[in-house]
Amino acid sequence: MKLDSKVPEGPLAEKWTKYRGSMNLVAPNNKRRLEVIIVGTGLAGASAAATMGELGYNVKAFTFHDSPRRAHSIAAQGGINAAKNYQNDGDSVYRLFYDTIKGGDYRSREANVHRLAECSTEIIDQAVAQGVPFAREYGGLLANRSFGGVQVSRTFYARGQTGQQLLIGAYSALSRQISLGNVKMYNRHEMLDLVLVDGKARGIITRNLLTGELEKHAAHCVVLATGGYGNVFYLSTNAMGCNVSAAWRAVKKGALMANPCFTQIHPTCIPVSGEYQSKLTLMSESLRNDGRVWVPKKLEDAKAIQEGKKTGLDIPEEDRDYYLERRYPAFGNLVPRDVASRAAKTATDEGKGVVRTGLGVYLDFADAIDRYGKAAAHSKGIDNPTSSQILELGEEVVSQKYGNLFQMYEKITGENPYKQPMKIYPAVHYTMGGIWVDYNLETNIPGLFALGEANFSDHGANRLGASALMQGLADGYFVIPYTIGQFLSNEIRTPKFDNNLPEFNAAEKDTRTRIERLMSVNGNQSVESFHRKLGKIMWEYCGMSRNAEGLTKGIKLIQELREEFYKDVFVPGDQNEFNPELEKAIRVEDFLEMGEVMMRDALDRNESCGGHFREEYRSEEGEAKRNDEDYTYVAAWEWKEGGQPQVHKEELTFENVELKTRSYK
Amino acid sequence: MQLTLKVWRQKNGNAQGRFEHHNIEAEEHMSFLEMLDVLNEKLISEKKEPVAFEHDCREGICGACSMVINGRPHGPQTGTTTCQLHMRAYKSGDTITIEPFRANSFPVIKDLVVDRSSFDRIIQAGGYISVNTGQAPDGNTIPVEKDQASDAFDSATCIGCGACVAACPNGSAMLFTSAKVNHLEQLPQGKVEHNRRVKDMVKQMDKEGFGKCSNVGACSVECPKEISVENIAALNRHYLSSVFVKK
Numbered sequence: 001m002k003l004d005s006k007v008p009e010g011p012l013a014e015k016w017t018k019y020r021g022s023m024n025l026v027a028p029n030n031k032r033r034l035e036v037i038i039v040g041t042g043l044a045g046a047s048a049a050a051t052m053g054e055l056g057y058n059v060k061a062f063t064f065h066d067s068p069r070r071a072h073s074i075a076a077q078g079g080i081n082a083a084k085n086y087q088n089d090g091d092s093v094y095r096l097f098y099d100t101i102k103g104g105d106y107r108s109r110e111a112n113v114h115r116l117a118e119c120s121t122e123i124i125d126q127a128v129a130q131g132v133p134f135a136r137e138y139g140g141l142l143a144n145r146s147f148g149g150v151q152v153s154r155t156f157y158a159r160g161q162t163g164q165q166l167l168i169g170a171y172s173a174l175s176r177q178i179s180l181g182n183v184k185m186y187n188r189h190e191m192l193d194l195v196l197v198d199g200k201a202r203g204i205i206t207r208n209l210l211t212g213e214l215e216k217h218a219a220h221c222v223v224l225a226t227g228g229y230g231n232v233f234y235l236s237t238n239a240m241g242c243n244v245s246a247a248w249r250a251v252k253k254g255a256l257m258a259n260p261c262f263t264q265i266h267p268t269c270i271p272v273s274g275e276y277q278s279k280l281t282l283m284s285e286s287l288r289n290d291g292r293v294w295v296p297k298k299l300e301d302a303k304a305i306q307e308g309k310k311t312g313l314d315i316p317e318e319d320r321d322y323y324l325e326r327r328y329p330a331f332g333n334l335v336p337r338d339v340a341s342r343a344a345k346t347a348t349d350e351g352k353g354v355v356r357t358g359l360g361v362y363l364d365f366a367d368a369i370d371r372y373g374k375a376a377a378h379s380k381g382i383d384n385p386t387s388s389q390i391l392e393l394g395e396e397v398v399s400q401k402y403g404n405l406f407q408m409y410e411k412i413t414g415e416n417p418y419k420q421p422m423k424i425y426p427a428v429h430y431t432m433g434g435i436w437v438d439y440n441l442e443t444n445i446p447g448l449f450a451l452g453e454a455n456f457s458d459h460g461a462n463r464l465g466a467s468a469l470m471q472g473l474a475d476g477y478f479v480i481p482y483t484i485g486q487f488l489s490n491e492i493r494t495p496k497f498d499n500n501l502p503e504f505n506a507a508e509k510d511t512r513t514r515i516e517r518l519m520s521v522n523g524n525q526s527v528e529s530f531h532r533k534l535g536k537i538m539w540e541y542c543g544m545s546r547n548a549e550g551l552t553k554g555i556k557l558i559q560e561l562r563e564e565f566y567k568d569v570f571v572p573g574d575q576n577e578f579n580p581e582l583e584k585a586i587r588v589e590d591f592l593e594m595g596e597v598m599m600r601d602a603l604d605r606n607e608s609c610g611g612h613f614r615e616e617y618r619s620e621e622g623e624a625k626r627n628d629e630d631y632t633y634v635a636a637w638e639w640k641e642g643g644q645p646q647v648h649k650e651e652l653t654f655e656n657v658e659l660k661t662r663s664y665k
Numbered sequence: 666m667q668l669t670l671k672v673w674r675q676k677n678g679n680a681q682g683r684f685e686h687h688n689i690e691a692e693e694h695m696s697f698l699e700m701l702d703v704l705n706e707k708l709i710s711e712k713k714e715p716v717a718f719e720h721d722c723r724e725g726i727c728g729a730c731s732m733v734i735n736g737r738p739h740g741p742q743t744g745t746t747t748c749q750l751h752m753r754a755y756k757s758g759d760t761i762t763i764e765p766f767r768a769n770s771f772p773v774i775k776d777l778v779v780d781r782s783s784f785d786r787i788i789q790a791g792g793y794i795s796v797n798t799g800q801a802p803d804g805n806t807i808p809v810e811k812d813q814a815s816d817a818f819d820s821a822t823c824i825g826c827g828a829c830v831a832a833c834p835n836g837s838a839m840l841f842t843s844a845k846v847n848h849l850e851q852l853p854q855g856k857v858e859h860n861r862r863v864k865d866m867v868k869q870m871d872k873e874g875f876g877k878c879s880n881v882g883a884c885s886v887e888c889p890k891e892i893s894v895e896n897i898a899a900l901n902r903h904y905l906s907s908v909f910v911k912k
């Protein structure tokens with residue numbers, strides 16, 4: 001299969017503008033005749049649905065949530081990047097583009113990334129106009145902060161709830177279109193299959209989660225904005241409902257899953273506390289602006305801490321190893337996520353972890369509190385502040401910056417992070433891989449598009465902080481509303497599709513059979529227990545570091561688990577009612593196949609890049625070693641029912657940046 | 666720790682509900698929902714139906730979790746959602762009663778799950794600023810005073826959980842509605858449509874069957890995001906002036 005990225009000709013900085021100006025348009029009267037299905041109403045889907053509704057398309061939007069406002073985007077904390085250069089610190093569209101390409105370890109498509117950087121500035125304008133209450137300076141202008149992996153201050157934020165505020169902005173725009181009748185919203189509807197008619201995507205099968213009823217929905221095209229698949233690891237920072245099913249069903253119908261092994265492990269999450277753990281909580285990366293990461297230098301100190309005989313406060317300064325500052329003096333605690341996560345693993349692998357399980361490191365604010373306290377005392381005219389004055393003033397500053405995060409930490413762990421250093425550990429957070437799309441965000445199935453975290457397009461092998469919100473909204477507000485015209489302009493004479501076409505009835509029947517199969521196993525193990533087992537296999541063999549032997553073993557284990565699943569899973573209740581266990585079972589069934597493809601991809605990629613670290617491929621200092629000669633491509637996997645998945649390659653060409661070893665030293 | 670749970674079970678909206686008793690062993694570091702996961706795993710292992718409850722982010726931001734714990738929406742701690750509550754708030758031997766949010770406008774779907782789509786319809790009635798994509802001026806064109814942006818944020822932090830309604834003896838949605846009105850009203854961008862927004866949202870709120878506000882204040886006490894009752898006072902003022910504004 002030849003993968004055509006459809007990147008337009010011309011100089012990088014002009015591609016998008018020129019292309020946008022020359023794309024096929026659909027006249028307003030024709031738009032009204034065209035139906036668009038959008039699955040998912042997180043940042044990407046809600047912004048797309050609202051904008052296409054405004055443009056006059058007939059939009060039908062679907063979410064499994066009870067309201068679009070609950071999408072996982074709501075949980076994003078830290079912020080959103082934009083090349084506004086409001087801080088006058090030398091930022092530009094090119095620099096944001098360059099940082100993203102470099103941060104992604106040169107495994108993303110230049111033209112897409114440049115377009116993303118271009119759209120970034122408009123997103124902020126749009127959000128402000130919608131009433132998103134971004135943080136402001138005293139002069140009333142928008143405030144910025146810096147985020148891991150970059151040296152400029154370009155991140156816009158709304159306290160620690162940026163995702164919430166942006167999603168509410170998109171949700172309100174969507175609500176307006178719903179009230180105007182331009183978008184029909186289907187809450188509590190889960191897409192379970194994609195319907196193709198003559199090779200084009202023309203509809204979906206959904207399950208009404210309240211009644212269990214299967215429904216057939218037809219349209220001229222289908223857009224998937226269904227988020228990431230981090231929950232294949234069971235434990236992740238994703239919301240409990242995040243899943244791969246919509247994307248996976250598309251893959252089963254012929255779409256390709258690109259770079260599935262590129263998973264982001266976030267360095268600052270609250271460590272696992274016990275077997276009952278259901279999810280992990282992220283502590284925003286912005287904390288690394290002020291927190292210092294360390295472990296004890298001496299093994300016996302680490303051991304004493306693990307056994308509860310000592311705490312971090314008992315370790316004198318000279319016995320602490322601030323390993324990020326030591327190993328990466330140029331970026332220190334602000335190295336990109338993949339680098340910070342691996343360094344934590346190295347430290348804990350040496351036995352220097354600081355929690356009971358050994359899997360945790362410190363993130364310490366004592367120095368920041370001291371520094372801010374002294375500065376605050378100075379600005380208040382206190383000449384010789386006492387140490388308790390400094391502490392009090394410093395804690396006040398830290399609380400203004402990170403108050404809600406500190407509070408969240410205390411709620412979860414029962415420890416006060418102003419007094420005791422925080423304990424953190426890496427956790428699965430984001431999936432750079434996703435459905436393969438071309439420059440139009442169209443998959444290899446004509447009429448099927450993918451946006452947001454669900455596609456693979458912009459972050460290569462590692463995503464920079466505050467760039468996912470940017471990508472979701474760029475895709476939804478500023479890219480798809482135009483590029484979809486390239487497909488739909490050829491469909492203006494296509495009449496509405498009847499959902500009683502044989503293709504729809506067949507897909508509905510397949511879905512029913514699939515559900516009945518799950519219900520009828522009637523085994524002895526819960527869905528949850530299978531999910532947990534899968535997660536352990538994934539984390540063990542396809543987590544922070546991978547090797548050929550482990551991956552080979554992992555593939556076998558997943559296949560065995562899949563067999564066991566069909567023999568012994570137990571799904572209680574009835575299929576024709578509200579049944580959360582059945583919903584979970586369907587999602588876990590898809591994860592069980594997706595996990596295997598991730599492992600195969602990881603095994604196939606004989607190099608280390610970004611979030612993908614193969615132990616066999618590292619430098620003498622232990623850093624990731626890319627192989628540009630052989631692996632500068634996108635690996636797009638085709639699922640073969642009953643056989644082995646097959647990889648197709650899209651070569652990546654870099655015309656504007658030079659491939660360099662990523663160094664943060 | 667050993668706990669006795671008294672959990673509301675109701676097969677669907679039309680069925681009769683009742684309390685079911687369960688004894689369960691929990692750990693203090695578990696979250697409240699993880700404790701319910703343990704209960705559900707136990708029920709499933711006995712081939713019984715697990716307790717349906719709503720949840721997603723499990724970190725206090727999506728607004729999905731919704732239950733009344735020992736008579737209080739989201740349980741005993743202020744500024745805390747159910748999913749953020751941890752078992753160290755309880756001691757061995759405690760009995761915990763768990764019920765769904767109860768309000769006329771939130772019909773029960775199953776067990777602890779209720780239908781809160783009425784909130785969506787209130788937003789659809791006017792909880793937005795009418796600006797199409799691409800029409801926005803540069804973000805820094807209109808400065809917004811820092812404190813004012815911060816006040817707008819305080820109102821905007823509502824997670825749409827509905828605890829305010831469940832806490833109110835009248836089942837009023839005034840806290841939720843007023844928070845949205847004030848979020849937008851305090852920003853220059855939101856002032857333009859303000860009068861119409863107030864009238865339309867209040868009208869929809871009444872249409873959904875939410876009760877009248879009689880200034881009890883329980884809403885704000887139970888609100889996990891500590892949305893202030895001042896929002897309600899402001900909405901009352903806005904409403905009066907929007908009704909008397911000349912067309």
Ligand SMILES: Cc1cc2nc3c(=O)[nH]c(=O)nc-3n(C[C@H](O)[C@H](O)[C@H](O)COP(=O)(O)OP(=O)(O)OC[C@H]3O[C@@H](n4cnc5c(N)ncnc54)[C@H](O)[C@@H]3O)c2cc1C
Nearest residue numbers: 040041042043044073076078079191227452453466468469
């Ligand atoms: C804790 C946390 C913090 C983060 N912080 C940041 C940050 O500070 N900055 C940043 O840039 N990024 C951040 N991210 C990443 C970012 O939030 C996500 O990548 C992004 O929000 C994804 O948006 P989305 O619209 O693609 O998907 P989502 O928001 O996940 O939306 C998916 C939608 O699809 C629907 N859906 C899924 N499957 C189906 C189906 N089968 N049928 C029907 N509907 C379906 C869901 O109901 C939902 O509406 C963070 C992520 C996490 C986990």
Ligand code: SF4
Nearest residue numbers: 823824826827829888
């Ligand atoms: S006002 Fe508070 S209690 Fe009411 S919906 Fe919003 S967050 Fe929940």
Ligand code: FES
Nearest residue numbers: 721723728730748
């Ligand atoms: S589960 Fe999201 S707020 Fe509780």
